Amino acid sequence: MATQTLTDEATGAYASTGDYKVYYNEAGSGETVIMLHGGGPGATGWSNFSRNIGPFAEQYRTILIDCPGFGRSDQVTVTDPRDQVNARAVKGLIDELGIDKVTLVGNSMGGASSLAFALEWPERLSKMILMGPGGAGQSIFSPMPMEGIKLLFNLYANPTLEGLRQMIQVFVYDPSKITEDLIQGRYDAMMKNKHHLENFVKAMSATGGGLTDYTSRLGEIQTNTLVTWGRDDRFVPLDHGLRLVWGLPNAQLHVFAKCGHWAQWEHADRFNRLVMDFIEND
């Protein structure tokens, strides 16, 4: 399928995952690659992976999931850490679609969700790509919450265009690449379902604020893993990449220069080549 023919609407579908109904995009055929988006307000599978689904769909059955509480998926106030809720949604979806094994590409929160999945259902996982993932606890070198995460929490509590602009500004290495259209689109996505935003804020207090810290369990994960990081990431600290590549028994770390928290968008071609090569040949 040619890249330019793919659209969110044309590839979109709903599935029941047991706990929740989730929205997902699907394109291509072959081995299954599922991409999991990050945790920012207005994030969806499509918004995170619009520059990746095309090239991936030429080789793989590529699925982008809107996690519960995001995009067009069910509203939810989670009481478990969000990464675990997301991992269950992935499990529910592949059961529903009759897929045996998948490769997970997890961005930020999606990375923590991938770690949760890897610990719970390793037999269903082929490989794993973690992009500036959450789930690695405290930093050794950066005060936390990091600058970007502070702005993200503020934006959830107080969703304004100005707050969004401030967050996006530190999201990528080169803010001049961010168009007004992109900001407006993200703003519209964010405001489309205000319950998602309110539920996130409620869940923050219910779950003690965040993602599971998997550092003590990394050694259990045998999955062949590629970890990627943006050198200039202001949301999840670079030293977590080192922690993961030491802690995971079968992992590599790739650091993109001049890159913030959005490698798959900021360095899309490079990222697509790197990840597809890893899936294909490693």
Add this chain to the structure above:
Amino acid sequence: MLLTSENTTRTVDANGVLVQYHQAVPTDSTDAPVLICVAATAFGATAWGQNRSNIDALSKQFRTLLVNLPPQGGSDKKVTSDGPRTIFYSEVLRDFMDALDIEKAHFYGGSPAAGPVLRFATCFPDRVGRIVVDAPTGLGRSMFNPMPVEGAAYTAAFGADPTMERLREVMDIQISRPELREEAIGLRYEAAHALGYQEARGNIKGPPENLLTFIQDVRAPTLIIWGAADRDVPMDRALAAMWEMPNARVHFFGAGCGHWPQYERANEWNRLVVSFLKD
């Protein structure tokens, strides 16, 4: 006697440059070693604002001088310089010592004042005992935190528009514990708006300097102190400095400590510094 900014303040003519400083001395000793604490040159920073939580403890052991470099605090508003700042300030400090007949001293400097202290130690090594620095600026690029740092934009915004609101944003970043911010904000704001200060702000110019190019030559034993939650100068720079210096050690305060360890952890800091300087 309760030490105050007013009852400790003095001025001296240091080879034509007016230097305002605070002095406190041990009551039981007339020949205590001298400790010169150099104040940061950030917008509105002053010697008293920086070390008011330390002067009591330090002056029990040392003849303690808290120095405002021009144009900070009550120091010179006329002198200008456009060479490297650390060299200009080293010469001011030498002239200051000469004017007070001080042959040798221990030195302390934090943030932008660390550079002048370390440079002084390379220019006038015989006049330095031991050195303590807090979170020096000018140690190059962090390996773990994207730069410019989180605090940079807020500091620049306060520089351009010195309102209380802007200042609060700076202190929110710099000082980890909220309850410690208000007093620091009050002192900084007052000094930033003191008569003639803003006009003199641009007097001391100079190119950006990288301390990593000269700290190899600092022979004085040096203690580098850093708050692990410093959002203004990333803590991995402590390790960079330590590896470059022949005789340095590092002390990190933990997660609750930001860019102002001497204030945020005053009691521990005082014990640590006194013990190091007397080592």
